[in-house]
Amino acid sequence: TQLLEQSPQFLSIQEGENLTVYCNSSSVFSSLQWYRQEPGEGPVLLVTVVTGGEVKKLKRLTFQFGDARKDSSLHITAAQPGDTGLYLCAGAYLGAGGTSYGKLTFGQGTILTVHP
Amino acid sequence: KAGVTQTPRYLIKTRGQQVTLSCSPISGHRSVSWYQQTPGQGLQFLFEYFSETQRNKGNFPGRFSGRQFSNSRSEMNVSTLELGDSALYLCASRLEVNQPQHFGDGTRLSIL
Numbered sequence: 001t002q003l004l005e006q007s008p009q010f011l012s013i014q015e016g017e018n019l020t021v022y023c024n025s026s027s028v029f030s031s032l033q034w035y036r037q038e039p040g041e042g043p044v045l046l047v048t049v050v051t052g053g054e055v056k057k058l059k060r061l062t063f064q065f066g067d068a069r070k071d072s073s074l075h076i077t078a079a080q081p082g083d084t085g086l087y088l089c090a091g092a093y094l095g096a097g098g099t100s101y102g103k104l105t106f107g108q109g110t111i112l113t114v115h116p
Numbered sequence: 117k118a119g120v121t122q123t124p125r126y127l128i129k130t131r132g133q134q135v136t137l138s139c140s141p142i143s144g145h146r147s148v149s150w151y152q153q154t155p156g157q158g159l160q161f162l163f164e165y166f167s168e169t170q171r172n173k174g175n176f177p178g179r180f181s182g183r184q185f186s187n188s189r190s191e192m193n194v195s196t197l198e199l200g201d202s203a204l205y206l207c208a209s210r211l212e213v214n215q216p217q218h219f220g221d222g223t224r225l226s227i228l
Contacts, residue, residue, distance in 0.1 A: 102147050
C-alpha cells in the first residue's frame with residue numbers, strides 16, 4: 001500500500017509571508033499532481049511534475065519534484081488571502097504493467113489560511 | 117470547453133437505500149475515475165473506467181460499483197447505504213494514460 005505524507009496539515013499565516021508544503025513517499029511516483037480545493041468544489045489542478053529534479057513556477061507558486069521522484073514541495077511567495085484553501089498533492093505510482101491506471105493516491109491535504 | 121459534470125450535486129438518503137451518481141467527463145476523455153472524500157480519510161480511490169471496462173479498483177466493499185457507457189459517461193452505484201457512506205463523491209476524467217486528472221465538483225451524499 002502506497003502512502004503519501006503531506007505536511008503540515010494546517011497553516012495559518014499573515015498576508016505577505018512565505019510558506020512551503022511538503023509531500024513525501026517511500027515509493028517512486030510516475031507523476032505527481034498538486035491540486036487546490038475550495039469549499040463546495042472539486043480539486044482544481046495546479047501542476048503536474050514528471051521528471052526528477054523538475055521545478056515549475058506558476059506566478060507566486062513554485063513546485064519542485066525530488067531527484068528520486070519520491071517527494072515534492074509547493075512554495076508560495078508573498079501569500080495573499082486569495083491563496084486560502086485546501087492544497088492536495090496526489091501521486092500516480094507505477095503498477096504492474098508500468099501504468100497507474102487512473103489511481104491517484106492523495107496526501108491528507110494542507111488547509112492554508114492567509115489573514116489580511 | 118465544458119469541464120467534468122456531476123449530478124446531482126446534493127443527495128440525502130436513509131440507511132439501507134441505494135443511490136446512483138452520474139458523471140459526464142470532459143469531451144474526448146475516455147478515462148473516468150471515482151473518489152470518495154471524507155474529513156477523516158481524505159480522498160480515496162474507488163475505481164477507474166476506460167472504454168467501458170473497469171481497469172483498477174480501490175479497497176471498497178462490493179456495495180460500491182460502477183459502469184461506463186459508450187459515450188464515456190459513467191455512473192457509480194452504492195447499495196445498502198450505511199451512515200459511513202456520507203461523503204463527497206468526486207469524479208475525474210483524463211485524456212490518456214499518464215495525463216493529469218480533472219475533477220468535477222462532486223456529489224455531496226448525506227445518509228440519515
